[in-house]
Amino acid sequence: xxxxxxxxxxxxxxxxxxxxxxxxxxxxxxxxxxxxxxxxxxxxxxxxxxxxxxxxxxxxxxxxxxxxxxxxxxxxxxxxxxxxxxxxxxxxxxxxxxxxxxxxxxxxxxxxxxxxxxxxxxxxxxxxxxxxxxxxxxxxxxxxxxxxxxxxxxxxxxxxxxxxxxxxxxxxxxxxxxxxxxxxxxxxxxxxxxxxxxxxxxxxxxxx
Amino acid sequence: xxxxxxxxxxxxxxxxxxxxxxxxxxxxxxxxxxxxxxxxxxxxxxxxxxxxxxxxxxxxxxxxxxxxxxxxxxxxxxxxxxxxxxxxxxxxxxxxxxxxxxxxxxxxxxxxxxxxxxxxxxxxxxxxxxxxxxxxxxxxxxxxxxxxxxxxxxxxxxxxxxxxxxxxxxxxxxxxxxxxxxxxxxxxxxxxxxxxxxxxxxxxxxxxxxxxxxxx
Numbered sequence: 001x002x003x004x005x006x007x008x009x010x011x012x013x014x015x016x017x018x019x020x021x022x023x024x025x026x027x028x029x030x031x032x033x034x035x036x037x038x039x040x041x042x043x044x045x046x047x048x049x050x051x052x053x054x055x056x057x058x059x060x061x062x063x064x065x066x067x068x069x070x071x072x073x074x075x076x077x078x079x080x081x082x083x084x085x086x087x088x089x090x091x092x093x094x095x096x097x098x099x100x101x102x103x104x105x106x107x108x109x110x111x112x113x114x115x116x117x118x119x120x121x122x123x124x125x126x127x128x129x130x131x132x133x134x135x136x137x138x139x140x141x142x143x144x145x146x147x148x149x150x151x152x153x154x155x156x157x158x159x160x161x162x163x164x165x166x167x168x169x170x171x172x173x174x175x176x177x178x179x180x181x182x183x184x185x186x187x188x189x190x191x192x193x194x195x196x197x198x199x200x201x202x203x204x205x206x207x208x
Numbered sequence: 209x210x211x212x213x214x215x216x217x218x219x220x221x222x223x224x225x226x227x228x229x230x231x232x233x234x235x236x237x238x239x240x241x242x243x244x245x246x247x248x249x250x251x252x253x254x255x256x257x258x259x260x261x262x263x264x265x266x267x268x269x270x271x272x273x274x275x276x277x278x279x280x281x282x283x284x285x286x287x288x289x290x291x292x293x294x295x296x297x298x299x300x301x302x303x304x305x306x307x308x309x310x311x312x313x314x315x316x317x318x319x320x321x322x323x324x325x326x327x328x329x330x331x332x333x334x335x336x337x338x339x340x341x342x343x344x345x346x347x348x349x350x351x352x353x354x355x356x357x358x359x360x361x362x363x364x365x366x367x368x369x370x371x372x373x374x375x376x377x378x379x380x381x382x383x384x385x386x387x388x389x390x391x392x393x394x395x396x397x398x399x400x401x402x403x404x405x406x407x408x409x410x411x412x413x414x415x416x417x418x419x420x421x422x423x424x
Contacts, residue, residue: 022236023259023266029252036250038243045237052237 024050030095046088047095048137055097056130061205065126065153066099068203073102076188076196080105081121088114089123091145096138099153100124102190117145121190124151131156139163144172149189153203160186160200238264241304241311260302262353264309270346275371279342280315282419283369287318290404290412294321295337303339304332305361307384312357316340318406333361337406340367347372355379360388365405374420376402 025033030047033039044055070085077083082103088095095114102122103115123142127134134152142150143166150163159181163174180186182204185197239247244261247253258269272280280299287297298317305311311330318338319331326335339358343350350368358366359382368377375397379390396402398420401413 021268021270023253023268025252032250032252033247036246038239038246039237043237054235054237 022051025052027090027093027095046097048141049093061155062126062128065155065203069100069124072198072202081190082107082110089117089120090114091117094141096141098123099126117147120147122149123147124153126153126155128155139174140172143174144168150174155205158182158204162186236265238309239266240309241306244311260313261309261311262357269313273344276342276344279369279371279419283316283340286414286418287316291318292411295406296321296323298331302330303336304330305357306332308357308360310357312354314339315342333363336363338365339363340369342369342371344371355390356388359390360384366390369419371420374398376416378402
C-alpha cells in the first residue's frame with residue numbers, strides 16, 4: 001500500500017461560473033433573517049441580487065470621509081430631505097447600504113420601512129479597496145434602480161466621481177460622469193435642483 | 209459570465225445561479241450550522257431544490273445522473289448485507305460537521321445506531337464510521353472540498369467511488385489542523401475487493417466489479 005501525499009484543495013470564496021451554486025435569497029427572506037436575529041447590524045451584510053455579502057471592514061480615512069459628508073449635508077439640507085448614513089435602500093432584489101443616501105421627506109415616512117430607490121435621489125459610496133466593485137456591481141445596481149445621482153468618493157484617486165442620467169436595460173449604467181478634484185466644488189443636486197455644493201478638499205484626505 | 213441584471217419579482221428569486229465574478233467586494237456571508245438549520249426550519253432553504261451547507265456557504269446539490277444512482281444503489285444493498293445491526297446506512301441525509309460549519313449530505317454515511325439516537329438532531333462527525341461519495345462530474349469537489357470537510361471531522365474512512373476511472377479510492381488516517389487531509393490513500397480497481405473497515409475492524413469486503421459500471 002503506497003502512501004499518497006494529498007495536496008491542499010483549492011478554496012474559493014466566490015466560485016467562478018462553473019463552480020458550486022450558492023443559494024440566493026429574496027428581499028423578504030432577507031428581512032425575515034434579520035427579524036429572527038440570524039442577521040444583525042453587527043453582521044454588516046448587504047443583499048446584492050439575492051446573495052448575502054459582507055461589507056468590507058472600514059478604515060479611518062473611509063469613516064472620516066463619511067463623517068465629513070454627513071456633517072456638510074446635514075447643514076445644507078432642509079427638512080424636505082432625509083439623510084441616512086450607512087442605512088439600507090430596498091430594491092426589488094437587493095438591499096445595499098450606501099455610505100450616504102439622501103431620500104425625499106418627510107422623515108416620518110421611514111418609521112417602519114427603508115427608502116425605496118424611487119425615493120433615493122442621491123447615493124454616495126466612499127471607495128478605497130472597493131473601487132472596482134463600486135464602479136461595477138454597485139453602479140449597475142443603482143443605475144438599474146434609476147437613482148438619479150451617484151457619487152463615488154475615490155479616496156485612492158483623490159477625486160469625486162459624479163454619475164448622472166441612469167439608464168436601465170441589459171447593462172444598466174449612467175450616461176454621464178464628471179470628476180471633481182481637489183480645489184473644485186461638487187454641486188449637490190437633488191430632484192433636479194441644486195441645493196448647495198461641497199468642496200472636494202473638504203472630504204478627501206489631506207483636506208482641512 | 210456577465211454580471212447579473214435580472215429583474216426579480218419580490219417573491220423567491222431563481223433558486224440559484226453561479227455567482228458572477230466580483231459580485232461583491234467582501235465575501236459571501238457564511239452561516240453556522242445552527243443558523244442554517246433555523247433557515248431550513250423557516251422554509252427558506254431546501255424547499256424547492258436540495259441544498260447543503262459547506263464551509264458556511266449554502267450550496268445547491270447538483271443533480272446526479274444514472275450511473276451515479278445505480279452505483280450508489282449497488283453499494284447500499286451490499287452494505288446492508290454486511291453491516292451489524294448497530295450500524296445504520298444513512299443515504300443522502302444531512303451530517304453535521306461543526307468545526308467547518310458544514311452540513312453536507314454524503315451519498316452514503318455509515319453511522320452509529322440505534323436509530324433513536326438521531327430523533328432530536330442530525331448525526332455529527334463523531335457518529336460517522338465511514339463515508340462514501342460516488343464521483344462522476346463531482347470528482348474534483350469530492351477529492352477537494354469534501355475530503356477536507358470529512359478529514360477535518362475525523363471521519364476514519366472515506367471512499368470515493370470514481371466512476372470515470374473505474375476505481376474506488378479509499379482514504380484513511382484523517383489529520384486535522386489548518387489543512388485537514390487523509391494521510392493514506394489506496395486505490396482498488398476491477399478485479400479487486402475493497403475491505404469494509406469499521407472502527408478499525410474489517411466486517412467484510414465489496415468487489416469493485418460488483419459496483420462500478422461495466423462490471424459483471
